[in-house]
Amino acid sequence: MPTTVPIKALCLGDIDEIPRARMTLDDRTIATYAAQYRSDDLPDPTPISVMITRNRLKVWDGIHRVRGAILAGRDTIQAECRTGRRRDYVWRLCDGHRKDYQDRSEEDQMLATMLLVRDPYHRKKTDEHLANHLNVPIEMVENARDATLPPQGRLAVPGILDPNTSEARSCLKTLSDLLSTHREYEYLEPLLREIRYILEE
Numbered sequence: 438m439p440t441t442v443p444i445k446a447l448c449l450g451d452i453d454e455i456p457r458a459r460m461t462l463d464d465r466t467i468a469t470y471a472a473q474y475r476s477d478d479l480p481d482p483t484p485i486s487v488m489i490t491r492n493r494l495k496v497w498d499g500i501h502r503v504r505g506a507i508l509a510g511r512d513t514i515q516a517e518c519r520t521g522r523r524r525d526y527v528w529r530l531c532d533g534h535r536k537d538y539q540d541r542s543e544e545d546q547m548l549a550t551m552l553l554v555r556d557p558y559h560r561k562k563t564d565e566h567l568a569n570h571l572n573v574p575i576e577m578v579e580n581a582r583d584a585t586l587p588p589q590g591r592l593a594v595p596g597i598l599d600p601n602t603s604e605a606r607s608c609l610k611t612l613s614d615l616l617s618t619h620r621e622y623e624y625l626e627p628l629l630r631e632i633r634y635i636l637e638e
Contacts, residue, residue, distance in 0.1 A: 439484040439515045444506060447487070447514075448495045461542050462501060470505025484515035488526040494518070497529040524558040531571055546573050550581040 473479045485499025496503060499516075506514045521529075531549045541549075553559045553567050564582070568575040 439517055441513045442487065442494060442516045442518070444503065444512060444514055446494050447503060448493050449500070449503065461545060462504065466501045467504045467508060470502050471508035474506050474509035474511050481515060484517050486529070487516045487518045488529060489518055489520045490523050490526055495526050495530075497526055498532065524556060527552055527556050528559065528570070546571070546577060547581060549573075550577050551584070554578065554581045555585055 470482050473482050482502050482505070483499075485502050486497050488495045488497050494516075503514060531553060549571055550567070550573055553562075553571070559567070560582075564575050564578040568578045571578075
């Protein structure tokens with residue numbers, strides 16, 4: 438059942454520190470949606486899809502509709518909401534590649550693939566499983582896995598951490614705070630993002 442949500446309450450991938458599965462947006466599509474939202478004669482577009490995780494509303498389908506509503510001056514938007522964990526959000530976020538794979542740039546395809554192979558839960562799945570879900574060549578999944586490995590080993594640090602214990606989460610939180618404070622360690626930014634990712638899981 439669709440519900441009305443304030444647009445300012447939505448977490449958008451290019452604004453908030455949450456994953457996103459595409460880098461490029463179609464301005465014409467946004468303009469089309471904006472015209473629908475402005476019109477008194479046309480029905481509003483299909484409700485967007487939102488995942489509620491830790492009280493955050495994360496858009497996993499409908500970013501063009503959100504941009505169109507913003508362009509039209511709307512403060513609210515219709516949304517289908519469901520609750521889930523971060524792993525559920527990431528999986529749903531990548532669903533779009535199955536239905537409009539041909540419209541996604543290679544950069545977007547790799548971005549979505551990287552989301553799954555870096556996820557502590559989904560990266561345990563086979564390359565074939567991930568490729569089928571994303572509707573991308575299996576070689577892209579293999580290349581994404583290789584890109585996440587450190588130069589001298591087969592296991593990245595986050596891959597050998599068990600975040601399910603309170604001790605581990607406490608250590609990760611301390612490390613995250615330390616890295617956030619000392620910004621001179623910019624080369625550790627990818628690790629910081631990974632730690633925040635695990636802590637939100």
